[in-house]
Amino acid sequence: MAKEPEYLSPRISSELDDCSLPLTFDSYNRCSLSCRYCFSESFKSNNPMFAGKEIPLQKIDVGKFFNKIDGTGDKRSWTTHGDGARLYEHFFKNRFVLHWGGMADPFCYFERKNGIGYELLKGLAERNYPTLFSFKGPTVLDDKYLELFDQYKEQNNFAFQISIITADDAMGKRIEPGVPLPSERLRAMKVLSSMGYYTVLRLRPFIIGITDHSLDDLLIKAKEAGADGLSTEFFAMDGRCNAGMEKRFKEIQKLISCNDIFKYFRDLSPSERGTYRRLNRLVKERHVKKMYKFCLENDMVFACSDPDYKELSMSGCCCAMPENHPNPEMNNWSKNQLTYHLKEARKHYHRTGECKILEFDEVYGKYKTFMDDAALTHQNIGCTAYTYNIRTVITLREMLQSKWNNVNANSNPRNYLHGKIMPVGIDDAGKNLIYKYNPSEFEQRWADEGIDLTV
Protein backbone atom coordinates (compact mmCIF):
# COMPACT_ATOMS: atom_id res chain seq x y z
CA MET A 1 0.00 0.00 0.00
CA ALA A 2 1.35 3.42 -0.96
CA LYS A 3 2.45 5.56 1.94
CA GLU A 4 0.28 8.63 2.48
CA PRO A 5 2.24 11.74 1.52
CA GLU A 6 3.52 13.60 4.55
CA TYR A 7 3.46 17.37 4.84
CA LEU A 8 6.77 18.85 5.93
CA SER A 9 6.43 21.69 8.41
CA PRO A 10 7.47 23.84 10.30
CA ARG A 11 9.55 25.98 8.03
CA ILE A 12 11.24 29.35 8.16
CA SER A 13 9.12 32.21 6.89
CA SER A 14 10.15 33.94 3.71
CA GLU A 15 9.22 37.24 5.33
CA LEU A 16 12.33 37.02 7.44
CA ASP A 17 13.32 40.64 6.75
CA ASP A 18 10.64 42.06 9.04
CA CYS A 19 9.10 39.02 10.73
CA SER A 20 9.41 38.38 14.46
CA LEU A 21 7.93 34.88 14.20
CA PRO A 22 9.97 33.18 11.48
CA LEU A 23 9.18 29.68 12.77
CA THR A 24 5.93 29.11 10.92
CA PHE A 25 3.86 25.96 10.96
CA ASP A 26 0.85 24.36 9.28
CA SER A 27 -0.74 21.04 10.11
CA TYR A 28 -2.02 20.55 6.54
CA ASN A 29 -0.64 21.70 3.20
CA ARG A 30 -4.02 23.10 2.18
CA CYS A 31 -6.94 24.97 3.65
CA SER A 32 -10.60 24.12 3.13
CA LEU A 33 -11.72 27.76 3.29
CA SER A 34 -12.24 29.80 0.13
CA CYS A 35 -11.29 33.39 0.91
CA ARG A 36 -11.26 35.29 -2.34
CA TYR A 37 -8.15 37.25 -1.37
CA CYS A 38 -6.06 34.27 -0.25
CA PHE A 39 -2.34 34.99 -0.80
CA SER A 40 -1.46 31.40 -0.08
CA GLU A 41 -3.72 30.20 -2.89
CA SER A 42 -1.89 32.62 -5.20
CA PHE A 43 1.47 31.16 -4.26
CA LYS A 44 0.33 27.55 -4.43
CA SER A 45 -1.49 27.96 -7.74
CA ASN A 46 1.66 29.46 -9.24
CA ASN A 47 3.72 26.43 -8.22
CA PRO A 48 4.66 24.64 -11.46
CA MET A 49 4.55 21.30 -9.58
CA PHE A 50 0.77 21.58 -9.40
CA ALA A 51 0.05 23.23 -12.75
CA GLY A 52 -3.45 22.17 -13.77
CA LYS A 53 -3.64 19.50 -11.05
CA GLU A 54 -5.63 19.17 -7.87
CA ILE A 55 -3.19 19.57 -4.97
CA PRO A 56 -3.50 16.42 -2.80
CA LEU A 57 -4.12 16.93 0.92
CA GLN A 58 -1.04 16.23 3.01
CA LYS A 59 -0.80 16.08 6.79
CA ILE A 60 1.89 16.45 9.41
CA ASP A 61 3.35 13.32 11.01
CA VAL A 62 2.53 14.02 14.67
CA GLY A 63 5.26 11.75 16.05
CA LYS A 64 7.99 13.34 13.95
CA PHE A 65 6.76 16.79 14.86
CA PHE A 66 7.17 16.12 18.58
CA ASN A 67 10.54 14.49 17.96
CA LYS A 68 11.63 17.85 16.58
CA ILE A 69 10.13 19.77 19.47
CA ASP A 70 11.68 17.47 22.08
CA GLY A 71 14.93 16.81 20.25
CA THR A 72 14.35 13.07 20.59
CA GLY A 73 14.08 10.03 18.39
CA ASP A 74 16.00 8.99 15.33
CA LYS A 75 17.38 12.23 13.94
CA ARG A 76 16.79 11.06 10.39
CA SER A 77 13.08 10.97 11.13
CA TRP A 78 12.95 14.64 12.15
CA THR A 79 13.29 15.67 8.62
CA THR A 80 11.85 18.81 7.19
CA HIS A 81 13.91 18.44 4.07
CA GLY A 82 16.53 16.91 6.38
CA ASP A 83 16.88 19.76 8.81
CA GLY A 84 14.60 18.94 11.74
CA ALA A 85 17.59 18.68 14.04
CA ARG A 86 18.59 22.19 13.10
CA LEU A 87 15.13 23.53 13.86
CA TYR A 88 15.46 21.96 17.29
CA GLU A 89 18.87 23.53 17.88
CA HIS A 90 17.87 27.00 16.74
CA PHE A 91 14.24 27.21 17.87
CA PHE A 92 12.59 24.42 19.85
CA LYS A 93 15.42 23.95 22.35
CA ASN A 94 15.11 27.66 23.17
CA ARG A 95 11.31 27.45 23.25
CA PHE A 96 10.87 30.02 20.51
CA VAL A 97 7.21 30.94 19.83
CA LEU A 98 5.67 28.69 17.19
CA HIS A 99 3.36 30.48 14.76
CA TRP A 100 0.68 28.05 13.62
CA GLY A 101 -1.35 29.07 10.56
CA GLY A 102 1.00 30.50 7.95
CA MET A 103 -0.27 29.10 4.66
CA ALA A 104 -3.37 27.21 5.85
CA ASP A 105 -5.96 27.41 8.65
CA PRO A 106 -5.35 25.26 11.75
CA PHE A 107 -9.09 24.99 12.49
CA CYS A 108 -10.57 24.64 9.00
CA TYR A 109 -12.88 21.78 7.95
CA PHE A 110 -9.92 19.51 7.12
CA GLU A 111 -9.14 19.59 10.82
CA ARG A 112 -12.70 18.67 11.78
CA LYS A 113 -12.46 15.65 9.48
CA ASN A 114 -8.88 14.57 10.21
CA GLY A 115 -8.15 15.74 13.77
CA ILE A 116 -4.37 15.94 13.33
CA GLY A 117 -4.37 19.42 14.83
CA TYR A 118 -6.04 18.20 17.99
CA GLU A 119 -3.22 15.72 18.64
CA LEU A 120 -0.69 18.48 18.04
CA LEU A 121 -2.58 20.88 20.30
CA LYS A 122 -2.71 18.33 23.07
CA GLY A 123 1.04 17.74 22.83
CA LEU A 124 1.82 21.45 22.78
CA ALA A 125 -0.43 22.02 25.80
CA GLU A 126 1.20 19.15 27.70
CA ARG A 127 4.62 20.63 26.94
CA ASN A 128 3.44 24.15 27.85
CA TYR A 129 4.96 25.19 24.51
CA PRO A 130 4.46 28.88 23.51
CA THR A 131 2.24 28.97 20.42
CA LEU A 132 0.39 31.66 18.47
CA PHE A 133 -2.54 30.52 16.30
CA SER A 134 -3.82 32.40 13.28
CA PHE A 135 -7.24 31.23 12.11
CA LYS A 136 -10.79 31.73 10.87
CA GLY A 137 -11.97 28.11 10.94
CA PRO A 138 -14.91 26.73 12.91
CA THR A 139 -13.29 23.74 14.65
CA VAL A 140 -11.84 25.95 17.39
CA LEU A 141 -15.30 26.08 18.96
CA ASP A 142 -15.86 22.30 18.90
CA ASP A 143 -16.33 20.93 22.41
CA LYS A 144 -13.15 18.89 22.71
CA TYR A 145 -10.98 21.80 21.58
CA LEU A 146 -12.64 24.21 24.00
CA GLU A 147 -12.26 21.67 26.82
CA LEU A 148 -8.55 21.43 26.04
CA PHE A 149 -8.09 25.21 25.96
CA ASP A 150 -10.02 25.50 29.20
CA GLN A 151 -7.99 22.75 30.87
CA TYR A 152 -4.68 24.46 30.14
CA LYS A 153 -5.70 28.11 30.40
CA GLU A 154 -3.67 28.75 33.57
CA GLN A 155 -0.46 28.07 31.62
CA ASN A 156 -1.27 30.90 29.20
CA ASN A 157 1.04 29.39 26.59
CA PHE A 158 -1.39 29.94 23.72
CA ALA A 159 -2.40 33.17 22.00
CA PHE A 160 -4.90 33.56 19.16
CA GLN A 161 -5.13 35.76 16.12
CA ILE A 162 -8.67 35.70 14.78
CA SER A 163 -8.76 36.80 11.18
CA ILE A 164 -11.70 39.11 10.34
CA ILE A 165 -11.77 41.75 7.62
CA THR A 166 -15.35 43.01 7.84
CA ALA A 167 -18.01 43.28 10.53
CA ASP A 168 -20.68 42.84 7.88
CA ASP A 169 -21.87 39.19 7.75
CA ALA A 170 -23.44 39.66 4.32
CA MET A 171 -20.15 40.98 2.91
CA GLY A 172 -18.29 38.21 4.75
CA LYS A 173 -20.34 35.60 2.87
CA ARG A 174 -19.35 37.14 -0.44
CA ILE A 175 -15.66 37.71 0.14
CA GLU A 176 -15.06 34.60 2.29
CA PRO A 177 -17.40 31.86 1.03
CA GLY A 178 -17.40 28.74 3.17
CA VAL A 179 -15.88 30.55 6.14
CA PRO A 180 -17.68 31.06 9.48
CA LEU A 181 -19.38 34.46 9.49
CA PRO A 182 -17.51 37.40 11.02
CA SER A 183 -20.02 37.41 13.91
CA GLU A 184 -19.19 33.73 14.60
CA ARG A 185 -15.47 34.51 14.60
CA LEU A 186 -16.05 37.36 17.02
CA ARG A 187 -17.82 34.83 19.21
CA ALA A 188 -14.73 32.60 19.07
CA MET A 189 -12.63 35.61 20.06
CA LYS A 190 -14.91 36.29 23.02
CA VAL A 191 -14.78 32.66 24.20
CA LEU A 192 -10.97 32.52 24.07
CA SER A 193 -10.52 35.97 25.61
CA SER A 194 -12.88 35.01 28.43
CA MET A 195 -10.61 32.07 29.25
CA GLY A 196 -7.81 34.59 29.75
CA TYR A 197 -5.96 33.99 26.49
CA TYR A 198 -4.33 36.88 24.62
CA THR A 199 -6.33 37.53 21.46
CA VAL A 200 -5.63 39.63 18.40
CA LEU A 201 -7.94 40.96 15.70
CA ARG A 202 -6.04 39.93 12.61
CA LEU A 203 -7.38 42.56 10.22
CA ARG A 204 -5.52 41.18 7.24
CA PRO A 205 -5.93 41.86 4.45
CA PHE A 206 -7.51 45.26 4.88
CA ILE A 207 -9.34 45.65 1.58
CA ILE A 208 -10.07 49.29 0.77
CA GLY A 209 -13.65 49.41 -0.48
CA ILE A 210 -14.72 46.53 1.77
CA THR A 211 -13.10 46.72 5.19
CA ASP A 212 -13.47 50.49 5.62
CA HIS A 213 -17.28 50.28 5.27
CA SER A 214 -17.67 48.55 8.63
CA LEU A 215 -14.34 49.43 10.24
CA ASP A 216 -15.79 51.38 13.18
CA ASP A 217 -18.18 48.56 13.93
CA LEU A 218 -15.47 45.90 13.64
CA LEU A 219 -13.10 47.71 15.98
CA ILE A 220 -15.81 48.17 18.62
CA LYS A 221 -17.01 44.57 18.34
CA ALA A 222 -13.46 43.21 18.56
CA LYS A 223 -12.80 45.28 21.67
CA GLU A 224 -16.05 44.01 23.18
CA ALA A 225 -14.95 40.47 22.35
CA GLY A 226 -11.80 41.08 24.37
CA ALA A 227 -9.19 41.73 21.66
CA ASP A 228 -5.88 42.77 23.18
CA GLY A 229 -4.24 43.72 19.90
CA LEU A 230 -4.85 44.47 16.24
CA SER A 231 -2.59 43.39 13.41
CA THR A 232 -3.21 44.80 9.97
CA GLU A 233 -1.87 44.60 6.44
CA PHE A 234 -3.46 45.91 3.25
CA PHE A 235 -4.51 43.71 0.36
CA ALA A 236 -1.77 43.40 -2.24
CA MET A 237 -1.99 42.10 -5.77
CA ASP A 238 0.46 39.57 -7.05
CA GLY A 239 1.49 40.57 -10.54
CA ARG A 240 2.14 36.91 -11.42
CA CYS A 241 -1.54 36.46 -12.06
CA ASN A 242 -2.85 33.16 -13.45
CA ALA A 243 -6.37 32.52 -14.75
CA GLY A 244 -7.74 31.36 -11.37
CA MET A 245 -6.36 34.39 -9.60
CA GLU A 246 -7.65 36.74 -12.28
CA LYS A 247 -11.13 35.39 -11.65
CA ARG A 248 -10.78 35.99 -7.91
CA PHE A 249 -9.41 39.50 -8.42
CA LYS A 250 -12.35 40.33 -10.69
CA GLU A 251 -14.76 39.26 -7.94
CA ILE A 252 -12.94 41.62 -5.58
CA GLN A 253 -13.10 44.31 -8.27
CA LYS A 254 -16.89 44.09 -8.19
CA LEU A 255 -17.03 44.23 -4.38
CA ILE A 256 -14.83 47.32 -4.13
CA SER A 257 -16.68 49.01 -7.02
CA CYS A 258 -13.61 49.50 -9.13
CA ASN A 259 -13.64 49.78 -12.91
CA ASP A 260 -10.36 47.98 -13.43
CA ILE A 261 -8.68 46.52 -10.36
CA PHE A 262 -5.48 45.74 -12.24
CA LYS A 263 -5.10 49.37 -13.37
CA TYR A 264 -6.08 50.60 -9.91
CA PHE A 265 -3.29 48.59 -8.30
CA ARG A 266 -0.81 49.40 -11.05
CA ASP A 267 -1.45 53.16 -10.81
CA LEU A 268 -1.54 53.40 -7.04
CA SER A 269 1.34 51.07 -6.14
CA PRO A 270 4.91 52.35 -5.97
CA SER A 271 6.91 50.89 -8.86
CA GLU A 272 9.98 50.55 -6.62
CA ARG A 273 8.41 47.47 -5.01
CA GLY A 274 8.12 45.52 -8.24
CA THR A 275 5.21 43.39 -9.32
CA TYR A 276 3.90 42.41 -5.90
CA ARG A 277 1.69 45.47 -5.93
CA ARG A 278 1.00 47.15 -2.64
CA LEU A 279 -0.95 50.41 -2.63
CA ASN A 280 0.98 53.47 -1.52
CA ARG A 281 0.86 55.23 1.85
CA LEU A 282 -1.41 58.04 0.72
CA VAL A 283 -4.27 55.64 -0.03
CA LYS A 284 -3.90 53.89 3.30
CA GLU A 285 -3.41 56.83 5.66
CA ARG A 286 -7.00 57.56 6.68
CA HIS A 287 -7.63 53.91 7.53
CA VAL A 288 -4.39 53.44 9.46
CA LYS A 289 -5.11 56.61 11.43
CA LYS A 290 -8.48 55.27 12.53
CA MET A 291 -7.03 51.91 13.65
CA TYR A 292 -4.02 53.46 15.38
CA LYS A 293 -6.16 55.97 17.28
CA PHE A 294 -8.65 53.29 18.30
CA CYS A 295 -5.87 51.10 19.70
CA LEU A 296 -4.31 54.04 21.49
CA GLU A 297 -7.61 55.00 23.11
CA ASN A 298 -8.55 51.42 24.01
CA ASP A 299 -5.22 50.17 25.32
CA MET A 300 -4.76 47.69 22.48
CA VAL A 301 -1.49 46.85 20.75
CA PHE A 302 -1.54 48.26 17.22
CA ALA A 303 0.73 46.37 14.86
CA CYS A 304 1.24 46.82 11.16
CA SER A 305 2.59 44.06 9.01
CA ASP A 306 2.27 46.22 5.92
CA PRO A 307 5.54 47.87 4.84
CA ASP A 308 3.67 51.21 4.92
CA TYR A 309 3.04 52.48 8.44
CA LYS A 310 4.97 49.54 9.88
CA GLU A 311 6.82 52.12 11.96
CA LEU A 312 3.60 52.82 13.90
CA SER A 313 3.57 49.32 15.39
CA MET A 314 3.41 49.48 19.16
CA SER A 315 5.21 46.15 19.39
CA GLY A 316 8.22 44.80 17.53
CA CYS A 317 6.01 41.86 16.58
CA CYS A 318 3.77 42.85 13.68
CA CYS A 319 1.40 39.98 14.56
CA ALA A 320 0.56 42.20 17.58
CA MET A 321 2.02 39.96 20.26
CA PRO A 322 2.84 42.33 23.11
CA GLU A 323 6.36 42.95 24.37
CA ASN A 324 5.28 42.19 27.94
CA HIS A 325 3.05 39.11 27.88
CA PRO A 326 2.68 37.79 31.46
CA ASN A 327 4.06 34.41 30.31
CA PRO A 328 7.72 35.31 29.55
CA GLU A 329 7.98 32.50 26.97
CA MET A 330 5.30 34.22 24.89
CA ASN A 331 7.74 37.12 24.51
CA ASN A 332 10.32 34.79 23.01
CA TRP A 333 10.10 36.08 19.45
CA SER A 334 12.83 37.67 17.35
CA LYS A 335 13.74 41.33 17.60
CA ASN A 336 16.38 40.94 14.89
CA GLN A 337 14.19 42.23 12.11
CA LEU A 338 13.03 45.48 10.57
CA THR A 339 9.64 45.84 12.30
CA TYR A 340 11.23 46.07 15.73
CA HIS A 341 13.92 48.53 14.66
CA LEU A 342 11.58 50.74 12.63
CA LYS A 343 9.23 50.96 15.60
CA GLU A 344 12.16 51.91 17.83
CA ALA A 345 13.34 54.53 15.29
CA ARG A 346 9.87 56.11 15.15
CA LYS A 347 9.62 56.24 18.94
CA HIS A 348 13.11 57.68 19.19
CA TYR A 349 12.29 60.40 16.67
CA HIS A 350 9.11 61.47 18.48
CA ARG A 351 10.80 61.41 21.87
CA THR A 352 14.04 63.18 20.95
CA GLY A 353 13.65 64.72 17.50
CA GLU A 354 16.64 62.67 16.27
CA CYS A 355 16.53 60.44 13.21
CA LYS A 356 18.04 57.09 14.14
CA ILE A 357 20.69 55.40 12.05
CA LEU A 358 20.02 51.74 11.22
CA GLU A 359 22.96 49.43 10.62
CA PHE A 360 22.78 45.91 9.25
CA ASP A 361 24.46 44.28 12.25
CA GLU A 362 22.19 46.12 14.65
CA VAL A 363 18.97 45.19 12.83
CA TYR A 364 19.76 41.53 12.17
CA GLY A 365 22.01 40.99 15.18
CA LYS A 366 25.71 40.34 15.60
CA TYR A 367 25.48 36.87 17.07
CA LYS A 368 25.20 33.58 15.23
CA THR A 369 21.63 32.37 14.82
CA PHE A 370 19.58 30.24 12.44
CA MET A 371 20.31 32.98 9.90
CA ASP A 372 23.90 31.74 9.71
CA ASP A 373 23.03 28.08 9.13
CA ALA A 374 23.37 27.47 5.38
CA ALA A 375 21.41 24.23 5.74
CA LEU A 376 18.26 26.27 6.40
CA THR A 377 18.63 28.63 3.44
CA HIS A 378 16.63 26.47 1.07
CA GLN A 379 13.53 27.10 3.19
CA ASN A 380 13.47 30.68 1.93
CA ILE A 381 11.85 30.97 -1.48
CA GLY A 382 14.35 33.73 -2.31
CA CYS A 383 17.09 31.10 -2.64
CA THR A 384 15.60 29.94 -5.93
CA ALA A 385 17.11 33.04 -7.52
CA TYR A 386 20.54 31.43 -7.05
CA THR A 387 22.15 28.50 -8.82
CA TYR A 388 22.52 25.33 -6.77
CA ASN A 389 26.21 25.82 -5.98
CA ILE A 390 25.37 29.12 -4.29
CA ARG A 391 22.33 27.72 -2.49
CA THR A 392 24.52 25.16 -0.77
CA VAL A 393 26.71 27.82 0.83
CA ILE A 394 24.71 31.05 1.10
CA THR A 395 23.12 31.82 4.46
CA LEU A 396 19.84 33.56 5.21
CA ARG A 397 21.85 36.43 6.67
CA GLU A 398 23.75 36.81 3.39
CA MET A 399 20.47 36.82 1.48
CA LEU A 400 19.21 39.60 3.76
CA GLN A 401 22.51 41.43 3.36
CA SER A 402 22.24 41.22 -0.41
CA LYS A 403 18.83 42.93 -0.32
CA TRP A 404 20.04 45.47 2.25
CA ASN A 405 22.90 46.59 0.02
CA ASN A 406 21.28 46.48 -3.40
CA VAL A 407 19.30 49.69 -3.77
CA ASN A 408 17.89 48.44 -7.07
CA ALA A 409 16.28 45.35 -5.55
CA ASN A 410 12.51 45.55 -5.02
CA SER A 411 12.99 44.07 -1.56
CA ASN A 412 15.68 46.56 -0.55
CA PRO A 413 14.52 48.30 2.67
CA ARG A 414 14.44 51.71 0.94
CA ASN A 415 12.11 50.34 -1.75
CA TYR A 416 10.10 47.89 0.33
CA LEU A 417 9.39 50.52 3.00
CA HIS A 418 9.05 53.12 0.25
CA GLY A 419 11.42 55.70 1.61
CA LYS A 420 10.68 55.29 5.33
CA ILE A 421 14.37 54.65 5.82
CA MET A 422 16.86 56.01 3.32
CA PRO A 423 20.47 55.00 2.66
CA VAL A 424 22.89 57.67 3.81
CA GLY A 425 26.27 56.03 3.23
CA ILE A 426 28.29 52.92 4.03
CA ASP A 427 29.64 51.65 7.33
CA ASP A 428 33.26 51.96 8.42
CA ALA A 429 34.12 48.47 7.19
CA GLY A 430 32.71 49.36 3.76
CA LYS A 431 30.57 46.24 3.87
CA ASN A 432 27.03 47.50 4.37
CA LEU A 433 24.84 50.48 3.61
CA ILE A 434 23.63 52.47 6.56
CA TYR A 435 20.10 53.86 6.64
CA LYS A 436 18.46 56.74 8.41
CA TYR A 437 14.88 57.08 9.65
CA ASN A 438 12.98 59.43 7.35
CA PRO A 439 10.09 61.19 9.12
CA SER A 440 6.97 61.54 6.98
CA GLU A 441 4.77 64.57 6.60
CA PHE A 442 1.87 62.72 8.26
CA GLU A 443 3.81 62.33 11.50
CA GLN A 444 3.97 66.08 12.05
CA ARG A 445 0.33 66.49 11.10
CA TRP A 446 -0.82 63.70 13.42
CA ALA A 447 1.36 64.98 16.26
CA ASP A 448 -0.16 68.46 15.78
CA GLU A 449 -3.59 66.87 16.14
CA GLY A 450 -2.50 65.46 19.49
CA ILE A 451 -1.98 61.84 18.43
CA ASP A 452 0.70 60.27 20.59
CA LEU A 453 3.46 58.81 18.41
CA THR A 454 5.83 58.00 21.23
CA VAL A 455 4.08 54.73 22.22
Added chain:
Amino acid sequence: MSIFDKKINVQDRFDKASKGKSNGETRVIEEALLKPNPIPDYTGDTPKHHSNLEYRLVNIAFKTDNDMKLVNDYVMTISESFKGEKYITDISLLIHIAKAIKKGWDVAEVLNTFFAEKKAEKEAING
Protein backbone atom coordinates in the same frame (compact mmCIF):
# COMPACT_ATOMS: atom_id res chain seq x y z
CA MET B 1 13.18 67.66 4.93
CA SER B 2 10.88 64.73 4.32
CA ILE B 3 10.56 63.24 0.88
CA PHE B 4 6.79 63.31 1.32
CA ASP B 5 6.51 67.07 1.89
CA LYS B 6 5.18 67.96 -1.51
CA LYS B 7 2.01 66.00 -0.81
CA ILE B 8 1.00 68.14 2.18
CA ASN B 9 -2.76 68.45 2.51
CA VAL B 10 -3.49 65.78 -0.06
CA GLN B 11 -5.46 63.96 2.63
CA ASP B 12 -7.57 67.06 3.23
CA ARG B 13 -8.13 67.45 -0.49
CA PHE B 14 -9.11 63.80 -0.71
CA ASP B 15 -11.48 64.05 2.25
CA LYS B 16 -13.26 67.02 0.69
CA ALA B 17 -13.44 65.43 -2.75
CA SER B 18 -14.70 62.07 -1.51
CA LYS B 19 -17.23 63.26 1.05
CA GLY B 20 -20.64 61.73 0.35
CA LYS B 21 -19.35 59.91 -2.74
CA SER B 22 -20.16 56.32 -3.63
CA ASN B 23 -17.67 53.46 -3.34
CA GLY B 24 -17.01 53.55 -7.10
CA GLU B 25 -16.56 57.31 -7.15
CA THR B 26 -14.13 57.09 -4.24
CA ARG B 27 -11.96 54.64 -6.20
CA VAL B 28 -11.79 57.13 -9.08
CA ILE B 29 -10.85 59.98 -6.72
CA GLU B 30 -8.15 57.80 -5.14
CA GLU B 31 -6.69 57.16 -8.57
CA ALA B 32 -6.77 60.86 -9.38
CA LEU B 33 -5.37 62.25 -6.12
CA LEU B 34 -3.39 59.61 -4.32
CA LYS B 35 -0.74 58.46 -6.78
CA PRO B 36 2.54 57.45 -5.14
CA ASN B 37 5.52 59.77 -4.97
CA PRO B 38 8.72 58.36 -6.42
CA ILE B 39 11.60 57.95 -3.97
CA PRO B 40 14.59 60.16 -4.73
CA ASP B 41 17.52 58.27 -6.26
CA TYR B 42 20.34 57.27 -4.00
CA THR B 43 23.62 58.45 -5.48
CA GLY B 44 25.92 57.91 -2.51
CA ASP B 45 28.54 55.22 -1.91
CA THR B 46 27.58 51.56 -2.03
CA PRO B 47 29.57 48.52 -0.84
CA LYS B 48 31.66 46.80 -3.50
CA HIS B 49 29.84 43.54 -2.83
CA HIS B 50 26.18 43.23 -1.90
CA SER B 51 26.93 40.42 0.55
CA ASN B 52 29.74 38.41 2.12
CA LEU B 53 28.75 35.59 -0.22
CA GLU B 54 29.31 37.81 -3.26
CA TYR B 55 32.77 38.55 -1.89
CA ARG B 56 33.47 34.79 -1.98
CA LEU B 57 32.08 34.35 -5.46
CA VAL B 58 34.76 33.59 -8.06
CA ASN B 59 34.33 33.51 -11.81
CA ILE B 60 36.28 30.89 -13.74
CA ALA B 61 36.72 30.77 -17.52
CA PHE B 62 38.38 27.77 -19.17
CA LYS B 63 40.71 28.51 -22.05
CA THR B 64 39.21 25.76 -24.25
CA ASP B 65 36.17 23.50 -24.39
CA ASN B 66 38.51 20.55 -23.95
CA ASP B 67 39.92 21.93 -20.71
CA MET B 68 36.40 22.33 -19.36
CA LYS B 69 35.44 18.80 -20.42
CA LEU B 70 38.59 17.41 -18.84
CA VAL B 71 37.84 19.03 -15.51
CA ASN B 72 34.20 17.96 -15.69
CA ASP B 73 35.03 14.34 -16.54
CA TYR B 74 37.82 13.76 -14.05
CA VAL B 75 37.88 16.38 -11.31
CA MET B 76 34.72 18.35 -10.54
CA THR B 77 31.24 18.06 -12.02
CA ILE B 78 30.15 21.14 -13.94
CA SER B 79 26.37 21.62 -13.89
CA GLU B 80 24.24 23.89 -16.04
CA SER B 81 21.17 25.82 -14.95
CA PHE B 82 18.11 26.08 -17.20
CA LYS B 83 19.26 29.61 -18.07
CA GLY B 84 22.56 28.17 -19.31
CA GLU B 85 24.76 29.30 -16.40
CA LYS B 86 27.50 26.79 -15.62
CA TYR B 87 28.52 26.16 -12.05
CA ILE B 88 30.51 23.81 -9.84
CA THR B 89 28.94 22.83 -6.54
CA ASP B 90 31.56 20.65 -4.88
CA ILE B 91 34.96 22.36 -4.69
CA SER B 92 36.20 20.36 -1.71
CA LEU B 93 38.97 18.81 -3.85
CA LEU B 94 40.53 22.23 -4.45
CA ILE B 95 40.39 22.97 -0.74
CA HIS B 96 42.00 19.59 0.07
CA ILE B 97 44.86 20.28 -2.34
CA ALA B 98 45.42 23.78 -0.97
CA LYS B 99 45.47 22.48 2.62
CA ALA B 100 47.87 19.69 1.68
CA ILE B 101 50.27 22.07 -0.01
CA LYS B 102 50.09 24.49 2.92
CA LYS B 103 50.95 21.71 5.35
CA GLY B 104 53.69 20.28 3.13
CA TRP B 105 51.93 16.93 2.75
CA ASP B 106 52.29 14.56 -0.16
CA VAL B 107 49.58 15.84 -2.51
CA ALA B 108 49.35 12.55 -4.39
CA GLU B 109 48.58 10.68 -1.18
CA VAL B 110 45.99 13.27 -0.17
CA LEU B 111 44.30 12.89 -3.54
CA ASN B 112 44.24 9.11 -3.21
CA THR B 113 42.60 9.40 0.20
CA PHE B 114 40.14 11.98 -1.10
CA PHE B 115 38.99 9.83 -4.01
CA ALA B 116 38.79 6.73 -1.79
CA GLU B 117 36.53 8.63 0.62
CA LYS B 118 34.35 9.91 -2.22
CA LYS B 119 34.02 6.37 -3.57
CA ALA B 120 33.02 5.05 -0.15
CA GLU B 121 30.47 7.88 0.23
CA LYS B 122 28.93 7.04 -3.14
CA GLU B 123 28.78 3.35 -2.32
CA ALA B 124 27.11 4.08 1.02
CA ILE B 125 24.46 6.23 -0.69
CA ASN B 126 23.84 3.73 -3.48
CA GLY B 127 23.79 0.83 -1.06
